[in-house]
Amino acid sequence: MIGAGDRAWRATTGLAAAVIPAALLLVTVVLVVGAWPALADAGPGLVASRTWDPGRGTFGAGAALVGTLLTSLLAVLVAAPLGVATAVVTVELAGPRLSRVLAALSDLLAAVPSIVYGLWGAAVLVPLLRSELFPRLKPLGRVIPLLAGPAYGPSLLAAALLLALMILPYVTAVSREVIAAVPRSQREAALALGATRWEMLRDAVLPGARHGILGGVALALGRALGETMAVTMVIGNRHDLSWSLLSPGYTLSSLLANEFGEASGDRHLAALMAVALLLLVVTLLVNAVARGLVRSVRSGRSSLEVAR
Amino acid sequence: MTQGRLSTVGLTVAFGDRTALRDVSLVVPPRAITAVMGPSGCGKTTLLRAVNRLDDGVPGMVRTGEVRLGDEEVTAPATDVAGLRRRVGMVFQRWNPFPRSVFENVAYGPRLAGLRDLADLRGVVESSLRKAALWEEVRDRLDADARTLSGGQQQRLCIARALANAPEVLLLDEPCSALDPGATRRIEELLFELRADLTIILVTHNLQQAARASDYTAYLDAGRLVEVAPTRLLFTNPQDPRTEAYLTGRVA
Numbered sequence: 001m002i003g004a005g006d007r008a009w010r011a012t013t014g015l016a017a018a019v020i021p022a023a024l025l026l027v028t029v030v031l032v033v034g035a036w037p038a039l040a041d042a043g044p045g046l047v048a049s050r051t052w053d054p055g056r057g058t059f060g061a062g063a064a065l066v067g068t069l070l071t072s073l074l075a076v077l078v079a080a081p082l083g084v085a086t087a088v089v090t091v092e093l094a095g096p097r098l099s100r101v102l103a104a105l106s107d108l109l110a111a112v113p114s115i116v117y118g119l120w121g122a123a124v125l126v127p128l129l130r131s132e133l134f135p136r137l138k139p140l141g142r143v144i145p146l147l148a149g150p151a152y153g154p155s156l157l158a159a160a161l162l163l164a165l166m167i168l169p170y171v172t173a174v175s176r177e178v179i180a181a182v183p184r185s186q187r188e189a190a191l192a193l194g195a196t197r198w199e200m201l202r203d204a205v206l207p208g209a210r211h212g213i214l215g216g217v218a219l220a221l222g223r224a225l226g227e228t229m230a231v232t233m234v235i236g237n238r239h240d241l242s243w244s245l246l247s248p249g250y251t252l253s254s255l256l257a258n259e260f261g262e263a264s265g266d267r268h269l270a271a272l273m274a275v276a277l278l279l280l281v282v283t284l285l286v287n288a289v290a291r292g293l294v295r296s297v298r299s300g301r302s303s304l305e306v307a308r
Numbered sequence: 309m310t311q312g313r314l315s316t317v318g319l320t321v322a323f324g325d326r327t328a329l330r331d332v333s334l335v336v337p338p339r340a341i342t343a344v345m346g347p348s349g350c351g352k353t354t355l356l357r358a359v360n361r362l363d364d365g366v367p368g369m370v371r372t373g374e375v376r377l378g379d380e381e382v383t384a385p386a387t388d389v390a391g392l393r394r395r396v397g398m399v400f401q402r403w404n405p406f407p408r409s410v411f412e413n414v415a416y417g418p419r420l421a422g423l424r425d426l427a428d429l430r431g432v433v434e435s436s437l438r439k440a441a442l443w444e445e446v447r448d449r450l451d452a453d454a455r456t457l458s459g460g461q462q463q464r465l466c467i468a469r470a471l472a473n474a475p476e477v478l479l480l481d482e483p484c485s486a487l488d489p490g491a492t493r494r495i496e497e498l499l500f501e502l503r504a505d506l507t508i509i510l511v512t513h514n515l516q517q518a519a520r521a522s523d524y525t526a527y528l529d530a531g532r533l534v535e536v537a538p539t540r541l542l543f544t545n546p547q548d549p550r551t552e553a554y555l556t557g558r559v560a
Contacts, residue, residue, distance in 0.1 A: 096367070185404035189466075192360060193417040194394035194473060203416070204406065 031280060034273035037266065046274055052239045052255075054264055059271035063239040065278065067249035071156055071231065072224035074245070075163035080217045082164070083171025084206075090172075091179045092201060103176065110169035118233035121162040126153040126234050129161075134246055141244070151246035154236035159251070162230050167220035174216025175209065182208035211293055218290030225283045228253035252279040311378060312338040312476040312507035314359065318373035319383075321354050323366060328354040330531040331373070336477075336524075341499055341508040343522035343539065345515065347554065351531040352511040356479045359509070360396040361389050377477065394421060397470030401482040403462040405454035405469070410437075410446050413454045413465055417473040432472050440468035441498050460491025464498065477507045484517065496521040515555065519543050527551045 042059055049060025090102045130153035141148035182205050190204040236248020237258060252275050263269040314336040321329040329351040336342050344352045357363045359375055375383045382392050405413050414433040423429055437443040442464045454465055463483055470478060484492040499508055512518050518525050526536040534548045546552040
């Protein structure tokens with residue numbers, strides 16, 4: 001028997017639940033429709049070309065796409081080992097009090113507004129890189145193309161380091177959780193066989209937490225891809241593609257933030273819509289992979305002990 | 309010959325306010341199976357875990373008295389704990405193979421100890437699996453994930469894994485409490501084989517198991533060692549009224 005109250009409740013919750021997929025669908029449709037002229041016009045040139053000149057009607061977001069991928073990947077490469085190490089210290093090595101403090105501090109990093117990171121990046125990080133780090137990297141630039149070229153400060157590297165700091169709390173929080181979830185029986189199995197604490201971590205804890213850590217890293221990558229404000233403030237905002245991390249660059253989200261408000265004409269607007277669509281597709285793909293990884297942990301297909 | 313001679317002297321272990329073990333002095337006969345039984349919370353498991361110092365990292369754990377193995381005081385601060393644990397193997401109530409192959413599980417201890425040569429490792433793995441009466445069942449699936457074995461096989465794999473370190477002492481913490489009677493019997497038969505060159509301590513809350521699978525039995529109550537005697541003697545003629553009460557089912 002379903003009463004009137006139940007039916008009303010069902011309808012309300014059903015409606016609420018439908019809002020989420022509907023919103024995603026709506027956003028996608030709006031973007032596809034808005035981007036259509038640019039997609040039909042520029043086609044693959046939209047990502048293949050790196051000439052973005054609204055004045056002459058040339059829209060190639062290739063440099064911004066590469067900038068988005070490069071800064072995010074680099075950020076993850078920096079943040080992942082740092083985050084996992086922080087999680088290991090927090091869960092395994094620190095005493096209960098220090099552990100609580102570390103966890104709270106690391107969570108606090110996630111609460112800092114993006115624009116504050118951006119200000120800090122522009123006011124502290126970029127000058128620091130320009131005066132301290134870049135001159136020292138200069139000699140390396142002769143052998144490593146990634147570090148070659150003139151360096152002004154605002155750069156892909158600055159953006160990547162700032163992003164790394166911003167996604168660090170996400171990597172740390174997920175790693176903490178999955179490391180703590182590795183069963184005690186696995187740790188004791190290693191210890192009882194003569195493993196030192198470090199060997200236990202290496203052989204029993206980290207392998208058991210591996211999938212979950214990967215999932216956390218992928219989620220962090222998703223966040224890095226979409227981050228806008230802070231990156232815009234330190235990346236230099238130039239459609240350059242010089243393969244040097246020390247040179248200025250662009251990201252898809254920065255491009256949108258800088259130009260959407262003052263788009264000149266329908267073709268420019270359509271091109272920006274196409275950029276937004278591109279960003280959406282990239283982030284959705286990364287998040288889908290991340291969710292898959294995390295789910296495989298929860299369902300027990302991971303190396304975690306199978307519950308019986 | 310001091311190998312495998314295990315004893316405790318005035319061993320007391322407390323976790324914060326709770327004293328789990330009080331002044332236990334016990335000589336464990338070498339190359340025999342000693343069952344340790346008693347009601348829940350009597351300190352059986354704490355006694356076991358004091359021998360390989362597995363509770364060392366537990367916050368608030370305070371231990372006084374001694375555990376001696378051979379001529380060594382293993383409770384001394386300077387003891388190489390990892391080395392001690394290679395001499396003293398342990399098997400847990402819930403089998404806990406690593407999520408790796410059968411081979412890698414058994415090879416883990418020897419690898420930690422520095423054995424690298426694959427032929428040597430194969431030899432140790434085979435002989436350990438044979439000693440654990442598991443070789444014939446898994447010889448064709450050494451590369452299979454250990455967790456695909458049955459519960460009884462996984463527990464014997466854990467025994468083989470402990471044996472691969474060539475220990476002097478084997479500690480078993482209710483190793484059969486989650487197994488069916490057939491698998492339990494196989495493990496008990498296996499222990500009888502192993503005692504020829506091992507000192508075995510078998511913690512159990514199963515009276516029948518203590519009676520049929522051990523040479524000596526120690527009875528613990530509220531953290532104290534009440535009595536220890538050859539198993540048949542203890543079961544037929546307990547000296548302490550507390551032991552008698554437990555044997556006749558008057559203790560929960």
